[in-house]
Amino acid sequence: MNFNIIFTRSIRLLLLPFALLYGLVIAMRNWLYDKKVLRSATFNFPLICVGNLSVGGTGKSPMVEYLVELLQSRFKVATLSRGYKRKTKGYGLANETTTALEIGDEPMQFHLKFPQVAVAVGEERLVAIPQLLHDRPGTEVIILDDAFQHRAISAGLNILLTDYNNLFYNDWFLPTGDLRDERRSYKRAHIIVVTKCPATLGTDEKNKIVKQIKLQEQQHLFFTAIQYGQPYHIITKQPIGITAQQEVLLVCGIANPQPLKDYLTAQVASFTELSYSDHHIFTIDDLKEMRKKYGQLQGINTFILTTEKDAVRLLKFSEALRDLPLYVLPVKHQFLFGEGAQFNQLLHDFVAHSPAAEV
Template sequence: MKIVRMMLFPFALFYGLAVKARNWLYNKNIIKSSRFNFPLIAVGNLSVGGTGKSPMVEYLIRLLLPEYNIATLSRGYKRKTRGYVLADERTTAIDIGDEPMQFHNKFPGVMVAVCEERAFAVPQILYDKPGTDVIILDDAFQHRQVDAGLNILLTDYNNPFYKDFFLPTGNLRDAKSSYKRADIIVVTKCPQDISSEEKDIVADKIKALPEQHLFFTGIKYGAPYHLVTKEGVVLNEQTDVLLVCGIANPKPLKAFIKERVNELSVLHYRDHYIFTIDDLRHIKKQFDAIASSQKIIIVTEKDAVRLIKFQAELKDMPVYVLPIEPYFLFNGSGEFNYLVKKFIKDFKVKS
C-alpha cells in the first residue's frame, strides 16, 4: 500500500496545487464564504477520517445542551438521499448517514440536519427551528462555503497534520498551512500516559499562533451494551471477541479491546461501509468459527446505526456496542468549555 501511495506522488502534487489555489481564491475573497449573524461552530480536520470528529461533536452537544437549543449540520456522507433532510422519528442511516444518525439516536432533543450545501442549510434550519441557539457544523473546517464563528481543528496524535502529505500519497485533503484558520486546535487520541515533555514536542511542531488555543485529548471507552436489548456486558480475560468495524482508524479500538480480553479477531470494513445481508452471513460464519463458549461481537456506535436494520436477525446474538468519548488531558477541559460557551455568550451580546 505504501509503495502504491508513493507511486501516486505526482498526483498528490497536482492535488496539492489545486487545494492551494482554491484556498488562495477564498483568502482573496474571489470565492466568497457565506457569513451568518448567528453562532456557528465548525468541527473538522485537514485529513481524511479518523481524527475523532463525531466524538468531539457529541462532547459539544453534552456541554451545551443544558443551556442551549442545539442543531447539528452534516453533509450526510454515504446517504441515499440528496439535498436538505431534517431527521425525524422515521429517519434511518440510509436517509442521513451513519454519524448524523448516531447524533439523532443519542440526543433526541437535538435537531439533526444534513445537506451538501451548508450555506443553504443554515437558514433552512433557522426557519424550521426558529428557537435554535447554536449550530454545530460537522466536518466543516476544510469546506469553506460557510465562514463559522468558531473553528475547532482536530489532528490525530498518531498521524498529525504536520507529518502528513496530500492525497493520495498521504491523507491530507487541505494544506498544512490551513491550521492557521483555526481558533482551537485539539490533538486527539493521545496516549493516556503522555508526558508534559511529549506534549511540548507536539506543540512546538504545530506552532500554534498566539491567538490560537491548543488542547490534548485521549479516548475513553464506555461500558458495552447490546445492540438491540441495550443490556450491558463486562469485558474480561475469559472472553473472546470478534470486532466488526467500518471506521477509518481502528488501531486504538483494537488495542483497547486486546488488553482486556482473551482473544481478539477483527473484521475490518472500509469507513462508512453499508452492511448487506451477505455481510451479516459472513459475520455470523466468522463468529461461529470461534471455538470459545464465552464469546461476543463488538461494534462501534457508528457501525451500530448501520447494523440496526438487521435487529430481527441480531436480537438473539451477543452483539454489543462500545461507546466512545474524548477526555481532556492536562486539565484542559475547563478552559475548552469556557472558550466554547464564551463564544456563544459574546455572540449573543453582540447581536
C-alpha cells in the same frame, strides 16, 4: 513492518505527481478565498465547525457528541452534516422515522443519542443553514460536522482535530499522504485538538508538539485520549463487562480501527476481526457472515463487538439481532493535563457572547 504496509507506502510514493497536482489545486483555491476573489459567507449566529485537514478518523463524531452534551443544558443545539454515503440528496431534517440510509450513519448516531437535538444534513451548507433555522427557529447554536475545508461558510469558532499518530505537520497531500487541505490552513482554526493521544502522554512530548505546531495568537491547543465506555447490547441496551477471559468477534467498518484493536488486545483474551470499509452499508449476507464467524469462536465466554457508527447501519436488522450477543462500544474524548474545564469554558463563552445568543 509487514509486506502490505511496505507495498502500500511504495504505491503512495509513486503517486507523488498526483499529490503535487492536487496540492496545487487546493493552494489556488485557498488563495482565491484569502484574496476574497471567492467569498466566504458569514452568519450573525453562533456556528461551531468541527473538522480536520486529513482524510480518515480523527474523532470528529465523538467531538460533535462532546459539544452537544456540553452545550445542550444551556442552549438549543442543532447539528448539520453532509450526510456522507446517504441515499438521499439535498437538505433533510431527522425525525421519528428517519434511517441511516436517509441521513448517513454519523448523523443517525447523533439523532439516536440526542433525540431532542435538531439533526440536519445537506451537501450545500450555505443553503442548509437557513432551512434549518426556518425549521427550528429556536435554535441557538449550530455545530457543523466535518466542514473545516468547506470555505463557502466562515464559522465563528473553528475546532481543528489532528491525530497524534498522524499529525498534520508531518503529513502530505493525497494520494501520497492523507492531507486534503494545506498544512498552513491550521491557522484558520481557533482551537486545535490533538486526538488519540496515549493516556500517559507526558509534558515533554506535549511541549514538542506545541513547538512544532507554532500556535498563532489567540489559538488554543488541547490534547485528548480515547475513553471507551461500557458496551451495551445493540437492541436491549443491556450492558456487559469486558474481562480478560473473553473471546471477541470485532465487526468494524471505520476509517481507523487501530486504537480499538489496541484496546481489545489489552482487555480481552483474544479477538477476531471482521473488517469492512469505512461507512460500509451492511447486507443480509454480511449478517450471515457475522453469525458464521461468531459460531467459529472457540471460547465459552464470547460475544460480538462493534462501534456506534457501525451499529446504526446494522439496526435495520433489529429483529434478527435481538437474540445475537452483539454489543456496541461507546467512545468519548478524555481531555489530558486537566485542561477540559478550559475547553468547556471557551465553548460556553463563544455561544453566550455571540450576537444571536444575546438577543
